[in-house]
Amino acid sequence: PVAIVLRDVGMCYDGETWALRDVNLTVREGEFVSLLGPSGCGKSTILRTIAGLQTVTSGSVEVLGSPAGELFNRRGELSFVFQEPTLMPWRSVLANVALPLELMGVPKRERLSRAMEMLAMVGLDSVANKLPRQLSGGMKMRVSIARALVSNPKLLLLDEPFAALDEITRERLQEELLRLWQRFGMTVVFVTHNVFEAVYLSSRVVVMQANPGTVRAELSIETPYPR
Ligand code: ADP
Ligand code: ADP
Numbered sequence: 001p002v003a004i005v006l007r008d009v010g011m012c013y014d015g016e017t018w019a020l021r022d023v024n025l026t027v028r029e030g031e032f033v034s035l036l037g038p039s040g041c042g043k044s045t046i047l048r049t050i051a052g053l054q055t056v057t058s059g060s061v062e063v064l065g066s067p068a069g070e071l072f073n074r075r076g077e078l079s080f081v082f083q084e085p086t087l088m089p090w091r092s093v094l095a096n097v098a099l100p101l102e103l104m105g106v107p108k109r110e111r112l113s114r115a116m117e118m119l120a121m122v123g124l125d126s127v128a129n130k131l132p133r134q135l136s137g138g139m140k141m142r143v144s145i146a147r148a149l150v151s152n153p154k155l156l157l158l159d160e161p162f163a164a165l166d167e168i169t170r171e172r173l174q175e176e177l178l179r180l181w182q183r184f185g186m187t188v189v190f191v192t193h194n195v196f197e198a199v200y201l202s203s204r205v206v207v208m209q210a211n212p213g214t215v216r217a218e219l220s221i222e223t224p225y226p227r
Contacts, residue, residue: 025215032203035192082161142176190202
């Protein structure tokens with residue numbers, strides 16, 4: 001089964017230059033795909049398009065069987081993780097992780113227990129009652145990932161999530177993301193400009209180029225990880 005299809009996608013922001021042109025891309029369910037390319041080649045644009053945060057100028061985008069954007073009506077099926085963790089500063093770590101479930105109308109008891117379980121899965125159950133500002137950068141990113149996965153989404157989109165972290169923390173989080181992917185089996189689209197990260201993490205690397213942003217090559221990787 002197919003999770004995402006981009007057909008002849010073009011994006012023109014200013015009515016003149018094409019940020020994306022002739023992008024054709026299919027992502028199968030359960031795949032871990034990286035979008036790799038230099039700054040400005042349109043990686044984030046593709047991700048926002050898949051999330052339905054932006055409409056394309058030409059072509060079509062289908063996500064989980066519907067035109068992109070309609071997923072807003074199916075809360076919890078798609079999660080987005082940004083480079084800068086966007087946690088609510090006045091809410092505890094636990095309440096932050098529980099937020100997507102709150103928006104979905106899950107009863108309080110259940111959402112807190114599911115959020116706690118998810119926090120334990122990223123090794124942060126001991127800081128559940130702290131505020132985001134009391135955590136390190138790596139911990140905040142873990143909380144963001146926990147919040148993204150608490151609704152058990154079919155699709156996880158990550159936009160350079162580890163770029164701002166130091167190397168050791170980044171490596172730890174890469175391992176953790178792989179572990180979560182193996183465990184939950186969600187489809188992952190991961191944006192990075194780091195070649196090593198793309199090759200190490202994904203089952204397929206989509207190599208992009210800029211001016212205009214388009215897919216230059218696709219590289220399939222035999223992962224040693226059992227699924
Ligand atoms: P990447 O994520 O690969 O760095 P982006 O998708 O952010 O690339 O950007 C692709 C191109 O589109 C760039 O030339 C960028 O300047 C332009 N662009 C991105 N977002 C906007 C926007 N909201 N308005 C105008 N131009 C944009
Ligand atoms: P990470 O690899 O997530 O960046 P650190 O190396 O920053 O983690 O932190 C190591 C440990 O120190 C964490 O597991 C955490 O228990 C503790 N810690 C770090 N920063 C804080 C903080 N601001 N408040 C409480 N505990 C912290």
